[in-house]
Amino acid sequence: MNTQDPDQHVGSAHPVEGLDLLRDRRLELSVMNYIGGTTALVVTVFSVYRFATGDWSGGLTNAIIVTMVLGTILLGQLPRFRNLALMLFGLVSTVSCLLSALLVSSNGLLWTYIVLWINLLILPRRLSALLNLTVIVILTSQDALFTDLLHRISWSAVAVMFSVFGLVFVTQLRSQRKMLARLASQDPLTGAGNRRLMQHRLETAVKEHSRRGRPATLVVLDLDLFKELNDQHGHEAGDLALQRFAIDVRQALRQEDGLYRMGGEEFVLLLPDMDDETASRALPELHRRLSGGTSSPSGPLRFSAGAATIRPGEGWSRWLARADRALYQAKASGRDRLAIAD
Numbered sequence: 001m002n003t004q005d006p007d008q009h010v011g012s013a014h015p016v017e018g019l020d021l022l023r024d025r026r027l028e029l030s031v032m033n034y035i036g037g038t039t040a041l042v043v044t045v046f047s048v049y050r051f052a053t054g055d056w057s058g059g060l061t062n063a064i065i066v067t068m069v070l071g072t073i074l075l076g077q078l079p080r081f082r083n084l085a086l087m088l089f090g091l092v093s094t095v096s097c098l099l100s101a102l103l104v105s106s107n108g109l110l111w112t113y114i115v116l117w118i119n120l121l122i123l124p125r126r127l128s129a130l131l132n133l134t135v136i137v138i139l140t141s142q143d144a145l146f147t148d149l150l151h152r153i154s155w156s157a158v159a160v161m162f163s164v165f166g167l168v169f170v171t172q173l174r175s176q177r178k179m180l181a182r183l184a185s186q187d188p189l190t191g192a193g194n195r196r197l198m199q200h201r202l203e204t205a206v207k208e209h210s211r212r213g214r215p216a217t218l219v220v221l222d223l224d225l226f227k228e229l230n231d232q233h234g235h236e237a238g239d240l241a242l243q244r245f246a247i248d249v250r251q252a253l254r255q256e257d258g259l260y261r262m263g264g265e266e267f268v269l270l271l272p273d274m275d276d277e278t279a280s281r282a283l284p285e286l287h288r289r290l291s292g293g294t295s296s297p298s299g300p301l302r303f304s305a306g307a308a309t310i311r312p313g314e315g316w317s318r319w320l321a322r323a324d325r326a327l328y329q330a331k332a333s334g335r336d337r338l339a340i341a342d
């Protein structure tokens with residue numbers, strides 16, 4: 001059992017960064033912002049030059065491209081529209097590249113490499129492959145863009161190779177990012193979320209409660225007399241019991257519930273949408289079902305638990321400290337029981 005003062009959690013709220021690195025599309029957005037911003041700047045210079053030299057259609061095409069690129073970058077700054085903005089940015093870049101190669105100058109072919117790369121980095125793989133193939137097919141079929149057959153063949157071969165290598169690179173990059181996100185948020189022994197992820201989810205639950213009044217309950221679970229299991233049957237048997245316990249608890253939870261390992265033989269459940277009334281009805285039943293439900297060499301694993309439903313104005317650390325104090329009561333009053341904080 002955790003013998004530290006439960007109030008130690010208070011004030012230790014360091015914001016957790018980087019856990020949603022896949023969902024918040026940070027990499028894709030920075031590609032859009034930096035490449036899009038630079039492109040808008042460069043194309044603006046071309047546009048001004050073309051207007052100044054009397055090339056009205058070229059200048060206008062460039063101005064339209066700049067407007068579309070800046071529009072999608074601005075849209076991407078609104079969290080709700082991030083995915084839409086990324087899709088639009090891929091389409092805008094593709095259409096702009098085609099417009100510039102077909103209407104403005106054959107030098108537009110040079111932009112293709114940037115656009116093929118943008119598509120691979122910011123769009124879903126299949127869509128980016130499809131768009132890139134479309135660009136390559138359309139441009140390869142344009143006689144005006146190439147000096148001779150060899151030029152045409154070598155340009156399209158390089159563009160295809162560029163797309164294929166890019167696709168391989170992006171696939172590797174995405175799988176490594178996924179692995180990194182998992183390593184940063186998962187307890188390696190039990191597969192439960194780690195303490196860092198727990199803090200992140202508790203902070204989110206607190207925000208949801210203060211913005212929308214959405215209730216949530218957290219439960220701190222601590223296995224009883226776990227030391228005896230380790231001492232009598234060894235650390236490996238203890239590890240196996242922890243793994244089995246985590247599997248059994250996860251199976252009893254809803255999809256939206258969270259299971260985190262605080263450390264040692266202590267776990268936290270985060271149960272969204274559970275208010276006081278539901279907690280006092282459902283949690284004793286959950287405790288009855290789970291405590292003693294996992295077998296181990298020293299008999300069924302039993303646990304004590306402390307629960308607390310979030311209160312208005314409460315931060316995550318105070319909320320957790322209340323549940324931890326309830327756990328102390330449960331331990332102090334004989335173990336294998338649940339206490340719910342007021």
Ligand SMILES: Nc1nc2c(ncn2[C@@H]2O[C@H](COP(=O)(O)OP(=O)(O)OP(=O)(O)O)[C@@H](O)[C@H]2O)c(=O)[nH]1
Nearest residue numbers: 001002223224225226227228230235238239264265
């Ligand atoms: N096998 C294994 N044991 C662990 C792990 N982490 C912590 N422990 C053990 O868990 C035990 C916790 O012991 P205590 O804090 O005394 O708690 P307890 O024996 O469960 O007693 P109460 O909590 O008072 O019921 C210690 O023996 C730790 O070594 C782990 O990852 N694997």
